[in-house]
Amino acid sequence: MTNQNNEVTYSIGELAKEFDITPRSIRFYEEQDLLSPERTGQTRIYCNKDRVRLKLIQRGKRLGFSLAEIKNLFELYDSNANSMLQLEAMLQMTEQKRAILRQQLDDIQMLMNELDEVEKRCRDELADLQKRGS
Amino acid sequence: MTNQNNEVTYSIGELAKEFDITPRSIRFYEEQDLLSPERTGQTRIYCNKDRVRLKLIQRGKRLGFSLAEIKNLFELYDSNANSMLQLEAMLQMTEQKRAILRQQLDDIQMLMNELDEVEKRCRDELADLQKRGS
DNA sequence: CCTAACCCTAACGTTAACGTAAATCAATTT
DNA sequence: AAATTGATTTACGTTAACGTTAGGGTTAGG
Incomplete structure (x- = not known):
């Protein structure tokens, strides 16, 4: 509509x-x-x-993220800060969020590597089974 | 100790x-x-x-991740699967987890871009204020 | 011997993010 | 007119991941 x-x-x-x-x-x-x-x-x-x-x-x-944090991000985005203090506070906030995201990137990278290992072990086993089986 | x-x-x-x-x-x-x-x-x-x-x-x-999912990952990692069926199930699991991680990577990328925008707007405002102020 | 600093179990309390049920209302459809 | 469909409010229920309190055991130091 x-x-x-x-x-x-x-x-x-x-x-x-x-x-x-x-x-x-x-x-x-x-x-x-x-x-x-x-x-x-x-x-x-x-x-x-x-x-x-x-x-x-x-x-x-x-x-x-919790709903509270998401709301926080919305306010960050919608905010029309006008004083220096507010603007600097906002820059602090963005940097803080950025730090979290960087940490998450690291975490994801490490988890992906582990999944690679698991998968490799798994494929090796499978190949082994097929060799034996045939 | x-x-x-x-x-x-x-x-x-x-x-x-x-x-x-x-x-x-x-x-x-x-x-x-x-x-x-x-x-x-x-x-x-x-x-x-x-x-x-x-x-x-x-x-x-x-x-x-919830504690249940983390436990799930531990089992994935510790698992000594021996049957083809189990091994294929494991490969499915790893792919599933991988999909989640890829989604998170996308999410992080987008959020980072938004933070860039917020920060840029913020710096422009600050520069403006300083010009006026001096 | 007493206290402080650890450890333990058991069990009830708390917060976030909804789920679910009951009762009601308005607009269509049959 | 009756029934279906989709909206509303109110309010109690639920799950995860702990927090907190109560009560008690044991070892090192003063």
Whole structure:
């Protein structure tokens, strides 16, 4: 659907289906101030910004971030800091998040290497079995 | 300390301090079958393998894995599969985990890009303020 | 002998992120 | 008109990963 400004809108059910989550979750995110959809009477109307946010929420969760941290990132992104102090605080925040991401990159790299080993051992065993078997 | 085989051992307190967690957590991991330390009477004695596992647990948690998934990875690694079926199941598992890690890599890349943007906007603002201020 | 610093078990409490159930309302469909 | 479909609020239930408290044992030092 579209609203009065000809923007695309979504119902809670549509978004739930698209992102494979329940309406309950979407309402919960709103309760936690991660979303703030319009209303038509009682029913919620989601715009494209809300949809993008849902995507970001999923991404954050895949990285093991809590909803509070994700909200924090939203505020970082939306923030219109105007004082030097605020701006410097923001730079600190971005650097902090960056550190976490770097750590995760390291972690992933190491885990991948281990998976390589497991897989190699596994393939060796398989080859061995086939040799014996034939 | 060292045990009868001249291997290095640790008390629960030492490991707790080293990894900056509580003894409670370490005992909980044992309850969940992620650790299985020796005992001397009632008190737990941890060897180097246990220490390594704790490191892996931390890493898994940083990536947002549940303790059950981490245990799963341990089993993957320790497993001495011998049948073709088991081996193929293991290869499936490693590929599955790999897919998750690839997804996380993508997620991290995108988040990093966004942080870049936030930071850039921030620096521009700061430069602007300083120009005005001087 | 007493205290401090460790260790232990047992068991209830807590927080995050929803799940689930009940009761209601509005718009279609049959 | 009755029933289905999809929305709403309210509120209690659930799971994971510990935190916390209570009660008790043992070894080193003063």
